[in-house]
Amino acid sequence: MIRADGFYTSEFNSFWKKRVEEVGKAPLVIAGIGFDPRSLQSAKMLYESGIVPKLLPIDFSVISYGDEDGSLSEATTNNRNYINKFDMITDPLKIEMYDSQGRSIGGRTLVKEIFNIQTQLNSFSDIIIDIGGLPRTLFAPLMSFLINQQKESGIKNLHVASLPESKLDNEIVSAQILEPNFMYGFDRPTSDDHKFVWIPIIGKNDPARLRKIHNKIEKSCIETCPILPFRSNDPRLTDQLILNLKEVLFQEIRTFNNNIFYIDHRSPFFVYREIIELSGYYSKLLKDLPGEVKVLISPMDDKTSSVGAIIAAVEKKLPIMYADTISYKVKNGNILSSEIKNEPMEIWVAGEAYED
């Protein structure tokens, strides 16, 4: 199977029942233990289906506001207590997300920690990264590293579990955005001669992040091709986004209307496929320009679509630029205690499914 027809299913439980029967071994789940109630959803689902996975918890800290009623702390404590149900392969990996000057360092630190225990990881037939409770700046470098290691040194099968919950996502908002930066673990252009075809994957009304990234690459950006969501369950979403972002998209970034792509974001592989196609198209079209032309991705939509962008970036050696969030605000703390019953999406990222 080629990646363009990548494997994913929304039937997480039945997939894993079958898979564990096949390989005869429970998977390892790598999950965050922050305040997000989705953090351990895949482990919970497996546990409730009678599969007891091994767990590798990631203990990271972000600044969060809106904890006046203690709901944030309570949600974090719940997650931390819940991990005791599982057999952990190590104590939670404690990850500093930012350095003393507020720069994002979490991705590099996490990869280093994982590298130190990789022999343990190699013994598993399947590894699931549950991205529900992990920030993009942690799970993207981790995915890149493990995809790389799957090819080169002993990781067998890599999966991602993702649970988009728009209601919950809308309640957790970025309060402070850091300066944008090339993401660790992906290609990093250094020369000033580089030109970019920029693909911002937009799913939220977040003009500040869009503007910040654009300001950073403005001089090198020769074309902007935003990818916008096209969802059957909310057909007005795209119109609303364009209305909200029209100033930054058309007046500041000066995007051409016919450069906008509309993709069903619910499948990570639609996004993946579009990026691969755009990358191929532009490398042919612009090959005669002086300096190198690269497709630059900025995943700003939900985490599921980011998975597709990350896989494309690893495969095509594309840089990712992202403005990380240093602090979050939870608008309504009660939402954190609401029980989540939905199954996460199972996305098979690397391994047997793609071998000839």
Added chain:
Amino acid sequence: MAYNFKNPFLSRFSDRTGLSNSMFLSMYAPQIVRKLLNIEHLLLPKATWLIGTPGSGKSSILRLFGIDILIDIVRQRSTYPHIYDVLSEAKIIEDDIIKSIGLYIQIDELYAETANVSISGISNDQLFNTLFDIRVAKKVIHTIESYNNFKSISNSEIIIRGVESEQFPPQIFANNQTIDQFKKKVYEKESLIAGLLNSFPGAPLPKNLELHNRISSLDLIQEQKRSQDVEFFLMIDDSHDLYPSQFKILKTVLEKRNSFPRWIATRKHIYPIAALLGSGSNATDEREVFTLDLDVVLNDTSLYKKFIKILVDRRLNFTSMLNEFTSENIEAMIAKEEPVDLDKAKIAIEQQKDEAKKLASKFKYQVPDFDVYFKGKNPTSIEGEIFLIKAYRTSNKKQLSLFPELEAKNDFAYSEAPSKDRHAAELFLKKRLKIPLYSGFDNIISISNNNVEQFMRVFSPFIDRLIYRVEINKNTSILPNEQFKILRNIVKNYINNVILRLYLGNNIYQLIQNLGNYFQLRSYEPNAPHAPGITQFAILASDIYKIKDEKFRAKPWIKKLSDILTVAISHNILIPEQSVKQGAAGSELKHPFSLNRLLCVSFSLPLQKGDFQIIPIELLYEMCNRHTKPDEIKKRKASKQLTILDDL
């Protein structure tokens, strides 16, 4: 395609390093650069530290001297005559010949990566030195190439001179070579370093990567000076983004004697409190090092106002909504307060009479009767306000006058009142009549605290309002009441989006709330004892010593207070003023700090420089941590007792 922003005052263009040269130049208001270039130290072969708060214009100043911008200024002299003239006066350009070029190096996030990566057998300092050298070399290549091409000299004729062997240069800088050969090597090396910094743990080390044990690129610049008929100066921007150990390495190298000027721009926040509480003058000079505080340079109201007006005119060109307007039109649309109308004035005078009557009944020997005083005259409401202030002052005197009839009646006259009292009276009257305290373009400039970023923050919502009015084809004037509402919103956003997001932001917020309420109480005392009001607090020299001294800083509460003040000062929330000796002979020196004028709006304080109140550091620390009532602050000003637990 021409740029068209709906509101061009929303963007911080200095942050947009990718901005095209033409747009950068079209926006440029060179008044401040002209003033800077008059400071002779800047073009001497010294290390000059340009320090300032965010928005003080550091990056905009440095970027002007890069080769690409200089070439554009010369080529389009008739488009940018105002900039050409400034550079010409400073002899950067002479008769269309470029005489000096700045090598602009921006410290970006890759430098931080050199400290974060851990690769066995490689020291992080070596990586830092190598990256810095390569970045400077790249800038040297680009500058020499562009400069020579500008003079129609082709690359094949350009030789990059190698660094003398006694300087122990790395191999890449060791020999003379053509610019194309050098360029190839430098670019390859940069790519290898970037790959290394971005590699996963366990990845093999690149072969043929020679790391630099020391920074050698300054020697490289020096060598090129010998072969090129142009002067270079090195400009480092955003050096505050380096880790302290990297900063130390760079500082040592840049402050060493050299034959060309080095300008290093940095935000104030990297400076410890001791440095931030400096002399208050704009510059300190040592033999090889010169420090220039840009905030103090900008603290020249008439220069700043000129600069702002030109900046407004330039930015208006970038919006089709308002491009028919000039700064003068806009100044007229942001209306100043209207004169007090007759009806309101009558009400005010009646109130003042009543107040004066009550006062006179208590202190009839000293306070003249309002009606008697103004008999035969038709007092204005502001005269009435001055009368009251003075009447309260008289009534507050502890001793009765032996000969009240001999006291000069003119003491109560408006015409005799000093300007501070008049300002206080104006404020009191506006309060009495519930007239907005701040209105007009000049007040917006005052509120911006001589900081360009703050001006944009304050001015852009007014532009939003104008655009909205233009869109719906309505009267574009913004009346004082509306201005007041807009200002309130700006303050709210400033607190929520700037102050509260800072490190120790909650403590800073608590402190300014307590200070603001206290200043308000004291400013509106009826006898206006501190006219035009209180806008500053002061720390005694002995307390400053404790904050600065390492021994005292071992106490957690002093350390924390020092950190809070450092963050607040470096972000322009509190502004250190020149220390004063005010008080009894031999009394201690006082170090006053002004509240940012935008915050003065929140507490209805005057925009003029007000008086100060001394606050002991123990009380100040408490004010950072809990709500403190103004009366309590007034009562406890002399106290040295720390009432909350020292539990840090």
